[in-house]
Amino acid sequence: MLKVKSGDVDRMGLLFERYHRPLFGFLYHMLGGRVEASEDLVQNVFYRMLKYRHTYTGAGEFRTWMYHLARNVLADYVKKNRHAAQHTDVADLAEHLGGGPRADEGLEHAQDVAQLHQALARLSPESREVLVLSRFQELKYGEIARVLNTTEGAVKVRVHRALNELKTTYLRIEN
Template sequence: MPSDEDLFRAWQKGSAAALEALVQRYHAPLLAHLYHLLGGDVQSAEDLVQEAFVSLVRDASAYQYPRPFRPWLYTIARRLALNDHASAYKRHVDLRAPIPEREASESDPAIWLERWEQQHELRQALGYLSFEQREILSLRYGEQLSVKELAIMLGIPEGTVKSRTFHALRQLRLHLKQPVHRDVPERRGQQYG
């Protein structure tokens, strides 16, 4: 399988198939990353993925082989996400609103409900993190980028990547430990008779 760098170099030389292979390789991971980065805004994430690939094509001459392709692509997406996040519209829309879930494919409704509640709780907790904290967690754990790749992509020292990751995880844990208000009474200590 050709490397990302070789595929993009082939695209720079006119191979449409090489570009198609890169889009197929990175569309889903980039969409997932932007979805998490934007606090669960599916529509904006889809729009930004398209914009990232348009920028990739438009600015193809800026890529210098054998520079690592993946961090370069994610840097483009990051710039677009930062601009989107800073827009006046985004500052006035509640990005923490729950996202409607798809139909459950799980046959046991109790298992499906438990899984949905866990995902909902995680999305809510992520909504309390800053853009930078969501970004570092999404790239490190969602996209499984190494500390070194993140340092290159974000233009910061590796120690700063580790520090930001630590603080983001600490904040996430803090918000996940907050009591969740549910309509179901707690069963701890109840007597059944």
């Protein structure tokens, strides 16, 4: 990113190759499984990286800065689309499943994933965010603390509470 900041914008392609999937995963889970919106927001994040490259100092990890931008893009999207209903599209998940002898297992897995997305969507945005960053994006608590501008201890508490809330919500949906 420091090379992009200094004017070598061709390096942006390398950053895209490395980080578009984790970024998509973060946005996908935060948006309750909406594929098209997540893809659009990934593009917006990379656009903002390029536009605001002068703000990257290199003092911290690039991922921390990237997730700050992603959170801002997500917040802007949510403000604009408050009326849009959050949903999990099982058809999107089933599209990735192949047929064959294990098709029933694939369908069952898709239903489990759909229930997980429903449970995640019912959590508060703050709870969902710490779970997505810690469990799906596999960021360390220290990294999450820097992204959220809080302490590592506070992140641990939030993750623990969010996991309990997710478990309770998931079990309610399952029954």
